[in-house]
Amino acid sequence: MLTPKLIAACALAACATGLFAQNLPNEPLKNVAQISASGSVEVQQDLLSISMSTSRDGLDAGTVQTQLKQALDAALTQARQAASPGLMEVRTGNFSLYPRYGKDGKINGWQGSTELVLEGKDFARITGTAGKIQSLSLGSVSFALSREQRAKVEGEAQAQAIERFKAKAGEVSSAFGFGGYTLREVSVNANDQGFTPRPRMVAMSAKSDMAESAVPVEAGKSTVLVNVSGSVQMLPLPARP
The missing domain is CATH 3.30.110.170 (Protein of unknown function (DUF541), domain 1)
Structure with missing residues (x-):
């Protein structure tokens, strides 16, 4: 049977052994x-990516938003007719609507923009579709x-x-x-x-x-x-x- 003194001695020995092992220098x-x-x-x-966008501004936020939505819907309708998996993917990009401030710090109008992205491997299909879209303007062209x-x-x-x-x-x-x-x-x-x-x-x-x-x-x-x-x-x- 282990006595309290024997248990304490074993614990001390184990602790010393651990400290000794930690202090051993690493072999270079x-x-x-x-x-x-x-x-x-x-x-x-x-891989070709064409970004098309447009912006609107007006006194009423709802009017500006509606105009942006109409422009984007028209572009989507045109683009989806030529969409094909891998050859030309169609996705919407950034859509923003924010207030315009006057010199007095008060809101005097609203501005917004919307974006459509055509991306894929069929360059002719993508560029041809972009050329037919009238409600948006060319924003950027990139390759990857x-x-x-x-x-x-x-x-x-x-x-x-x-x-x-x-x-x-x-x-x-x-x-x-x-x-x-x-x-x-x-x-x-x-x-x-x-x-x-x-x-x-x-x-x-x-x-x-x-x-x-x-x-x-x-x-x-x-x-x-x-x-x-x-x-x-x-x-x-x-x-x-």
Whole structure:
């Protein structure tokens, strides 16, 4: 049977053992190299997004809201006729209504705006629809990579980055006189960088011709970049017989 003194002695010994373990110095890492490499693939942007909007102002909030709703409803009716999953998606964007103040700080009117976004892979369908919509004006044109295109190209860039990481790890190990390496840890990060060519020129041309033809657009390219970084344990050369 354990006596109170024996229990206290055991607890003290356990506490001392824990403190001793915590105070042990960590074993320093030896022969570990930090490696990083990247792979990149340039690809044509295949996703087009056109934003169309309009604004109204007046003395009465209800009147302004009604006018915005009418403009948006007319645009939606036109756009939905050409909508198709993946090829052209139609969605509403920002809708705002806020008071306008006079010099005396009192409300003297109301202002508002509404937005419609056409987005998809069928550039001709999207630009043609935008050119037919009369109740809204062109706001902005942007390009990007679709999810499918990004996944495909990201895999290619990742394969490049991994092969370069392995080659660099082997080169570093050999340069330091080691016989090889094992992987300790690794992280993979991907992103894409793209641009929209001449956005201001596109918008100006589209504004003048919108009532008669499709909005002229020109897609750019995106570069999908994958970075692979991590650490490797360099291994000694095999012992000679």
